[in-house]
Amino acid sequence: MGIAVFNGDCGEGKDSPKTATSSSGMQVGDDVQLNGNTDLSTCVVGNDDSKIYGIRLRGATGPIYDYEVEVDGEGPHGPFTGSLYTAFKDQTGDIYHLKLTSSNREAHTVSYNSDKPAIVEFKWSNYSIDDW
Numbered sequence: 388m389g390i391a392v393f394n395g396d397c398g399e400g401k402d403s404p405k406t407a408t409s410s411s412g413m414q415v416g417d418d419v420q421l422n423g424n425t426d427l428s429t430c431v432v433g434n435d436d437s438k439i440y441g442i443r444l445r446g447a448t449g450p451i452y453d454y455e456v457e458v459d460g461e462g463p464h465g466p467f468t469g470s471l472y473t474a475f476k477d478q479t480g481d482i483y484h485l486k487l488t489s490s491n492r493e494a495h496t497v498s499y500n501s502d503k504p505a506i507v508e509f510k511w512s513n514y515s516i517d518d519w
Contacts (some may be wrong), residue, residue: 390425391417391444393509397430400512404474405431412478412505413444415454419509433471434513435463437487444506452498456506459494462487474516478503482519 391414395407407421419442421427431439439460447455462471471487475497485497510516 389414389417390420391506393419393421395421397422397432399432399434400472400510400514401434404472404510404512404516406508406510407431408508409506412507413442414505415444415446418443431460431511433463433487433511435465435468437461437463437468437471437490439471439473439487439511440492442509444504447498449498451500453500454504455496455498456483456485457494457496458485458487459492460487461492462489464490469513472512472514472516474510474519475506476508476519477501478505478507484516486515 393407393409396405428438428440441459443457445455456475473485475483483497483499
């Protein structure tokens, strides 16, 4: 297990998504370190106390996909509070979307295949991340 060093924004993506990037990328088995911290819960946040505690890239266990981004986080608390939207870009430029809706802290995953699977950038927002 290694550490993937990312640098970027902190805070809630209210009007536009917040962004974090890594020059070397998150490899399989790596955890994200953002601005020097592996506990992301004070930096990667959304509306109504939604937050992400950690992000890891791992090999997928199913027969269809080779890789999974696992997000330890929780969506907004309260009725009709929306979601915490995330998006991850790999070295090929492909983008994978993951939406956290449950207010319980749990593991959320997005699975994918790629010739260059390292994640080099991720974003989060209170709204769907349609444009990169």
